[in-house]
Amino acid sequence: MTDVSSVSHALRSPWREAWRRLRRNRLAVACGTLLVLIGLACLLGPALTGHTIENQNLALGATAPSAAHWLGTDTLGRDLLTRILTGGQVSLAVGLTATLVSLIIGVAYGATAGFLGGRTDAIMMRIVEILYALPFIILVIILIVVLEPVFKTPQMAWLVDLFGGEGQIKLVVLFMVIGAIEWLTMARVVRAQVMTLRQQDFVAAALALGVPKWKIILRHLVPNCLGPVIVYSTLTIPAVMLLEAVLSFLGLGVQAPFASWGSLIQEGADNLETSPWLLVFPALLFSTTLFSFNFLGDGLRDALDPKAER
Amino acid sequence: MIRFLGHRLWQSIATLFAIITATFWIIQAAPGGPFQSERAISPHIREQMLAAYGLDRPAPEQYARYLGNLLRGDLGLTTKYEGWTVLEIIGSAFPISLQLGLLGMAFALAVGLPVGIIAAARRNSPADWVPMALSMIGICLPTFVMGPLLALGLGLKLNLFNVAGWYGWSDRVLPALTLGLYYSAYIARMTRAGMLEVLSRDFIRTARAKGASESSILLRHALKIGLTPVVAYLGPAMAGMITGSFVVENIFQVPGLGQHFVSAARNNDYTLLLGVTVFYATLLVAANVVVDLIQAWMNPRVRLES
Numbered sequence: 001m002t003d004v005s006s007v008s009h010a011l012r013s014p015w016r017e018a019w020r021r022l023r024r025n026r027l028a029v030a031c032g033t034l035l036v037l038i039g040l041a042c043l044l045g046p047a048l049t050g051h052t053i054e055n056q057n058l059a060l061g062a063t064a065p066s067a068a069h070w071l072g073t074d075t076l077g078r079d080l081l082t083r084i085l086t087g088g089q090v091s092l093a094v095g096l097t098a099t100l101v102s103l104i105i106g107v108a109y110g111a112t113a114g115f116l117g118g119r120t121d122a123i124m125m126r127i128v129e130i131l132y133a134l135p136f137i138i139l140v141i142i143l144i145v146v147l148e149p150v151f152k153t154p155q156m157a158w159l160v161d162l163f164g165g166e167g168q169i170k171l172v173v174l175f176m177v178i179g180a181i182e183w184l185t186m187a188r189v190v191r192a193q194v195m196t197l198r199q200q201d202f203v204a205a206a207l208a209l210g211v212p213k214w215k216i217i218l219r220h221l222v223p224n225c226l227g228p229v230i231v232y233s234t235l236t237i238p239a240v241m242l243l244e245a246v247l248s249f250l251g252l253g254v255q256a257p258f259a260s261w262g263s264l265i266q267e268g269a270d271n272l273e274t275s276p277w278l279l280v281f282p283a284l285l286f287s288t289t290l291f292s293f294n295f296l297g298d299g300l301r302d303a304l305d306p307k308a309e310r
Numbered sequence: 311m312i313r314f315l316g317h318r319l320w321q322s323i324a325t326l327f328a329i330i331t332a333t334f335w336i337i338q339a340a341p342g343g344p345f346q347s348e349r350a351i352s353p354h355i356r357e358q359m360l361a362a363y364g365l366d367r368p369a370p371e372q373y374a375r376y377l378g379n380l381l382r383g384d385l386g387l388t389t390k391y392e393g394w395t396v397l398e399i400i401g402s403a404f405p406i407s408l409q410l411g412l413l414g415m416a417f418a419l420a421v422g423l424p425v426g427i428i429a430a431a432r433r434n435s436p437a438d439w440v441p442m443a444l445s446m447i448g449i450c451l452p453t454f455v456m457g458p459l460l461a462l463g464l465g466l467k468l469n470l471f472n473v474a475g476w477y478g479w480s481d482r483v484l485p486a487l488t489l490g491l492y493y494s495a496y497i498a499r500m501t502r503a504g505m506l507e508v509l510s511r512d513f514i515r516t517a518r519a520k521g522a523s524e525s526s527i528l529l530r531h532a533l534k535i536g537l538t539p540v541v542a543y544l545g546p547a548m549a550g551m552i553t554g555s556f557v558v559e560n561i562f563q564v565p566g567l568g569q570h571f572v573s574a575a576r577n578n579d580y581t582l583l584l585g586v587t588v589f590y591a592t593l594l595v596a597a598n599v600v601v602d603l604i605q606a607w608m609n610p611r612v613r614l615e616s
Contacts, residue, residue, distance in 0.1 A: 130328045133598075134591055135549045137556065141575045142333065142583065146340040149578075242452060246553070249454045250560055250572050262454075269458040269561065273466055283455040291450045 018227075021303040028299020031292035038289055042088030051079035053086050053259075065277060072277045074267065083259060084282050090260040091286070094175055095241040095293075101179025102240070103233055106186025107225070111217050113187070114194030125191070128184050136181050136243060141252060143177045167258055174253055178240055189232050193225045227304040234297035238290040245286065261286040311606070318602055322595045329591045334376060337580050338369050385585035390577045396585035399570055404589070406476060407566035410558065411551045413482055414489030418547075421494040423540075426501025430509060430536075431528055441498060448495030453554050457488040457561040474563040485562045489554050493547055497540055505536040538609055545601040549594055 022028055046053070049070075055078060065072045071080040113124040131139065151160055151169050163169045197203065198221070206216050245262030247253030249269075254260040261282050268279030360366045364375060379386065385396035425445075429438040451459075461484060465473035471484050508514065509532055517531050555568040567586060574582040 130325050130332075133325050133329060133595055134587070135553045135594075137553045138571075138587055138590060141571070142336060142587065145575050145578060145580075145583065146336055149340055245452065246454065246557060250556060252572065252575055265454060269454065272458050272462050276462060279455070279458055283451075287450050287452070287455065290452075294450075 018303045022299055025299040025302060028296050028303075031295040031299070035289065035292045035296065038088065038285070038292075039092060042085045042092060045085035046082050046089075049079060049082045049085070051082045053078055053083050055079070064275070071281045072275070074278055075271060075275070080278065080281060084261070084264060084285060087259040087261050087264050087282065088285065088289075090171070090254055090258055091241055091244065091262070091289075094171075094178065094244040094254075094260065095237040097175040098179035098182060098240040098244075099233055099236045101176060102181075102183040102186055102236055103229065105180065106183035107190050107222060107229060109183065110187035110190030111194050111221055111225070114191035115198055115213065115217050115221060117195070117198070121191075125188075128187055131181075131184055137246060139181050140177050140243065140247065143180070144173065144247075144252060147173050147177065167255070170255065171258060174244065174247070178243055182236055182240055182243070186229070186232055186236065189228050190225050193228050194221050197221055197224050231297060231301045231304055234293060234300055238293040238297075241286075241293075242290060261289075314606060315599075315603065318599050322599055326591055326595055330377070330380070330588055331373075333584055333587050334373055335369075337584055338372070340578075340580065380588070385588065386581045388574075388579055388582040388585075390574070390579040390582070396582050399582065400567060400586065400589055403565060403567040403570050406564060407555050407559070407568055409482070410485055410489060410555060410564060410566060411548075413486035414551060414554070415493065415547070417486055417490035418493035418497055421490075422497030423501055423537075425494075426498040427505055427528060427533070429498070429502045430505035431524070433506065438502075442502065445495035445498050448491050449499075451492075453488060453492060453557045454561065456491060457484075457558060460484055460488055461561065476562075476564045476566075481562075485558045485564055488561070489551065489558045492554070493550070496547075497543070500540050500543060501537065504539045505532055508532045508536040534608060538605065541601065541604055541608060544604075545594075545598045548597045552590060552594075 060073055063073045071084065074080055074083065109124065109128075113121045148170065150156060151166070151173065160166060160169050163172055194217075203216060203220060206220055211219075241261075244253055244260060245265065248260050248262030249266045251266070254263050256263075264282040265279060265286065268276075268282060271278050357366065364372060367375070376386070383397070385400070388394050388396055388399060391399065425441045429441055432438055448456075461473040464470050465484060471480050473484070475481050476485075505528075509527075514527060514531060517527050522531065552568070555566060556572055557568075558564065559566045559568040560572065567589075570582065571586045571590075573579075574586065
């Protein structure tokens with residue numbers, strides 16, 4: 001008897017079914033594996049290359065890939081591989097943190113609007129539409145311009161010390177601002193999902209039992225949105241990383257002493273004629289990462305929601 | 311149709327008003343003001359400068375005055391380019407960005423539409439999968455990688471074009487190409503998907519059964535409906551082109567509005583930042599109304615839904 005129930009449970013569990021479908025999608029599995037490898041390399045790699053990013057060698061200057069420096073050196077004689085892997089830490093951290101911020105805001109906003117409905121929903125979605133009217137990058141640039149001097153005021157000195165300096169606080173501002181803008185689509189996805197769930201009997205039952213509304217949202221509606229939220233989060237990560245890279249390329253994002261793939265590509269573009277490897281290698285890794293996140297997201301969408309149109 | 315237009319116009323004005331108000335107050339919240347971070351200026355000179363720009367007034371009064379000036383088409387003085395009004399800067403830089411955007415879009419449509427239509431017509435042949443595989447690469451390479459690579463290949467190695475500047479017609483090629491490539495790839499894929507969807511419908515089978523030629527089916531029967539998603543995409547594409555112009559103008563040293571916006575952000579030129587944002591918002595909101603009208607004209611169902 002126990003056998004039968006466990007078998008039928010295994011067959012019915014939608015998560016296990018989704019996992020099975022995902023594993024059959026070779027492209028998605030390859031991209032997922034690649035992302036794990038890139039993540040590990042960025043995390044552990046800088047310690048293993050035998051060079052540090054502080055290690056300048058002006059006499060050496062920019063050299064092409066060699067046995068000592070696998071991807072060559074930059075104009076200050078620093079090992080490019082080490083710089084790319086360290087920059088990857090920043091780029092991936094931006095991708096993950098900003099996506100987390102956008103996820104929290106987007107899910108809370110979308111679930112509230114979708115569940116309450118009526119006039120509240122109309123006003124909340126109108127605000128989303130207004131924010132949609134401008135390209136995200138303009139909103140992000142304005143917020144960065146306004147927030148950066150805020151942290152230079154004496155009242156904020158304690159917060160700067162807490163994060164360990166002005167460079168660090170600039171990074172944190174960047175993470176938060178991108179996350180605070182990128183939640184719009186997430187809110188729409190969650191709202192649509194909640195609006196269909198709201199019609200179902202288990203929500204009516206919870207309401208009849210007198211469960212408070214916030215508890216219904218948190219306990220019954222949000223967990224049921226997990227599928228689309230996971231899919232959309234995976235697709236938000238590359239969008240966020242691209243936004244960060246554009247900002248860094250324009251000199252408004254990550255700044256020295258920190259580097260990200262965006263700022264490395266910008267340095268490479270500046271030295272393109274003399275040392276093309278400075279552009280090619282960071283660009284290659286950056287594009288591969290974006291590509292992998294997008295295909296993993298597509299694979300997850302097919303696995304978690306087979307009915308969804310592509 | 312007129313009710314539809316009226317409704318859309320009213321909505322657009324409300325949206326614009328909200329954007330202007332929000333941007334004004336966000337920038338107002340920045341500590342310090344425009345003359346803060348410069349070399350030490352003696353207090354009375356700073357006071358005079360603030361008074362000259364009207365920045366010594368209480369914030370609500372500044373806001374009311376800004377809105378009033380805006381209605382008369384006055385966006386104020388920039389705080390960093392002495393003696394220039396925001397409107398003069400937009401007037402001198404925007405035509406360049408517009409030209410760049412139009413050239414990029416023209417390239418994207420000229421390449422994307424035919425490639426997409428042919429790919430749909432010759433489904434699963436090399437004419438389908440070769441361009442579609444190439445377009446995937448076009449979508450995955452960000453503009454700021456594509457631009458320098460094109461500059462290296464076509465500019466420095468083959469010596470066909472200058473890699474920076476905006477003087478002769480040949481200087482337009484590289485920036486427009488860089489801006490347009492991504493969209494040509496995207497439009498090709500959307501056109502293919504849209505056409506394939508339409509080509510499987512019943513009325514196409516009827517047309518074919520009645521003896522219409524393949525080219526007439528493609529161009530006369532399928533095209534108008536098959537292109538609906540592409541037209542809907544033109545609004546977002548326009549917003550994307552603004553983002554793209556920030557990058558492309560930076561790479562190729564094009565003196566357009568994108569460059570001014572980025573340098574206004576770097577220099578804390580708040581009035582210029584606010585003015586250009588208001589200008590971009592107006593532009594995009596207007597573009598979206600136009601796109602909606604084209605859609606309503608092409609597909610009556612869109613009209614009825616709203």
